Amino acid sequence: MNLMSDTQGDCLIIKVAEPRIDAAAAVEFKDSMRGMVEDGPGRVVLDLGDVDSIDSSGLGAIVAIMKMIGPDRKLELCALSNKVKTVFRLTRMDAVVTIHNALEDALSPLPHAS
Amino acid sequence: MASEARVPGIVARVPEGEVVFQLPATNEGVRTGVMNVSRLIRDFGASEDDLTAIELALAEVLNNVVEHAYDGTVEGDMEIRVDNQAPDIHFRILDSGRPMPNGRLPRGSAADAELEDFEQDEGGYGLYMIRQLARKLRYSREGHHNQLSFRIRLGSERHWESDVAL
Numbered sequence: 001m002n003l004m005s006d007t008q009g010d011c012l013i014i015k016v017a018e019p020r021i022d023a024a025a026a027v028e029f030k031d032s033m034r035g036m037v038e039d040g041p042g043r044v045v046l047d048l049g050d051v052d053s054i055d056s057s058g059l060g061a062i063v064a065i066m067k068m069i070g071p072d073r074k075l076e077l078c079a080l081s082n083k084v085k086t087v088f089r090l091t092r093m094d095a096v097v098t099i100h101n102a103l104e105d106a107l108s109p110l111p112h113a114s
Numbered sequence: 115m116a117s118e119a120r121v122p123g124i125v126a127r128v129p130e131g132e133v134v135f136q137l138p139a140t141n142e143g144v145r146t147g148v149m150n151v152s153r154l155i156r157d158f159g160a161s162e163d164d165l166t167a168i169e170l171a172l173a174e175v176l177n178n179v180v181e182h183a184y185d186g187t188v189e190g191d192m193e194i195r196v197d198n199q200a201p202d203i204h205f206r207i208l209d210s211g212r213p214m215p216n217g218r219l220p221r222g223s224a225a226d227a228e229l230e231d232f233e234q235d236e237g238g239y240g241l242y243m244i245r246q247l248a249r250k251l252r253y254s255r256e257g258h259h260n261q262l263s264f265r266i267r268l269g270s271e272r273h274w275e276s277d278v279a280l
Contacts, residue, residue, distance in 0.1 A: 022144070022173065022177075023177045023180065023181070024141030024142065024145065053170075055170070055173050055177060055240070056174055056177065056239040056240035056243060057240075059239050060236040060237050060239065063231070063235070063236045064236050066231045067232045069232075074231075082162075082166070083166050083169075083170070086166055087243070090242070090246050090247070091225055091239045092224040092227065093224075093239075095225065095227045096226075096227060096229070096230070096231045096234060097231050
């Protein structure tokens, strides 16, 4: 599982450099993430720009990562493919997770937030 | 199940016009099956949205076979039968694993908007997605086989793909 991390300000950015987070990849994804998200800054942004597809196992892994980082920190997602977006909509997960169109949107303050 | 085709993903056309894919019940088998079926359906004139719906539903059905019917450990085979009844595509998925608990398909569940992200369940989404994507979803146990059948209509308007901005 190819994951790349970078810290910018209060944000730990993890890019998933894989075409899919499916049942074959979910366990390794979760295990690799575990070491990367320990003791990091308050926000973790998962960059899914390279991910073409995800299934319910991958979605379960993302929930597991949210549980790992706990209530005091926050997992956000960015750069979802249409297929990945569809999975988030179908399962109504889009209503409980913050999803940004692009990484830049995750890093810059919202235009209407001031 | 027929036993003449043992190479993963190999296609056989049976006289009734079904296309049959036989695969090992493994995570790799799921990937191969979804990819091959997707290629076939693309030739039937499916749109990208149709393909997304079919790939997602089929992957979840096959994942269930690997993880539950075969427990994630037992070696086994699964078979995908695809029948083009335009505008519907009929699918039948067969395996020789354990029957569904209580002989029926679980309902599955979506995320709960009343709860925080870290309070959500880690499972249950697969069947929920299948139920949203497929029509006429039916499960039956026949002898030592499980059979799950469903249809997906090409060209359907799908509300989740509409203009909701993310």
